[in-house]
Amino acid sequence: MLVRKHEGVLVQGITGKQGTFWSERMVESGTRIVAGASPGKGGRNVNGIPVYDAVSDAVAQHEVAASVLFVPPMGARAAALDAIHAGVRKLVILTEHIPYQDVMRVLAEAAEHGTQVLGPNTAGLVLPGETAVGIMPGFAANIFQPGDIGVISRSGSLGTLLALNLVSAGYGQSAFIGIGGDPILGTTTTDALRTLQADPRTRAVVLVGEIGGTMEEEAAEYITTMTKPVVAFIAGRSAPPGRRMGHAGAIVTGSKGSGESKARALAEAGATVLDLPSQVSEALIGHGITAIDLRTTTPIT
Structure with missing residues (x-):
């Protein structure tokens, strides 16, 4: 949406x-x-x-x-x-x-x-230069700038961090979609990926996931059909086994829902999985997505 x-x-x-x-x-x-x-x-x-x-x-x-x-x-x-x-x-x-x-x-x-x-329990959505609906700082130029990278996040704070890293590296965003951290959501990770796959302004997608639930693992199947590259960061991969952390949706059940399970499924689907949010620009360059100097709109070399 x-x-x-x-x-x-x-x-x-x-x-x-x-x-x-x-x-x-x-x-x-x-x-x-x-x-x-x-x-x-x-x-x-x-x-x-x-x-x-x-x-x-x-x-x-x-x-x-x-x-x-x-x-x-x-x-x-x-x-x-x-x-x-x-x-x-x-x-x-x-x-x-x-x-x-x-x-x-x-x-x-x-x-x-x-x-x-x-949502529920979403931080909302942002289309930089157009709209912000919710509690994301769409007005902050150091976090959101018009561009061609779509961002999907369960967490508003983690999504803000990735958006900040993108702008710091010279990228802008086509859209930020905060799907929310609850177990029952109106928009799933896969739904958001479909939206950005269909969005003509989006050239690549950055997916910010967390441990718990199976949405990222289910989304991996859809990623195999996408024509746009996906870069993913999964928070909580170092969480101790059996420990409940983060949002209400961060509950690991059985062999699925762990950080390693999600990272493995996404990597097998063709996504580039980051160890740190700061690696996002390097991963995008690896997909041929060159950063743009937002002050001059020229490629950064």
Whole structure:
């Protein structure tokens, strides 16, 4: 799922501290926020953005392509369903600790109504120079610059580190997709890879994974069919056996889900697996993807 500059964005929970702060940052990044929604707060105005009691009220007045949720865990299901039933077809759920049964209900309703879901427990997405939807610093020029490298990450902080390393080496990003760290997600690693494979602006993909779950191993099968090179970094490869670490999804079960299992599957699929995030530029050069000096737009030699 990508949100383009021309698409209207709604912020659910915009009157809260985080919703207010990050709505300013998203606008600073180029995002076209057209409205906010907070039950009982309709009629207010946040940073020049009109606020409505319900998503349906906002949709009646504005063209809304996507909604981002700054909503507490126990209110996330109602907020997400409000957006889905109002006809919003792109949903970014930042909230973590949502009960699993609520997540499953939201994803079932989204599938029935044709709504794409990013998250829950996602940091959001960024299209440098266009939009940022969520809590990623799309406004920070030292982290995000327009370019042709797509980044997929379960972790917002690790994804930020890889994005920073790319810009430091002279690369820019076509898109950052934070899929989220929970075990049950609306967008999987494979889904995000399909999006970037189809994106004409993306020339190569950097995949940031973690121990736990099997998404990266399942994605390896799809990588064998891709025409774009994939560079991968798996965090937690040195984690002690049996130790639960990181996100709720970082639970190793059986022979799958370990860092070494993921790294092996990705390497066998043709991806270049990094030992350190700082090796990303070297790996891209190995695939013939030359860095561009972002100040002069000329190749770095």
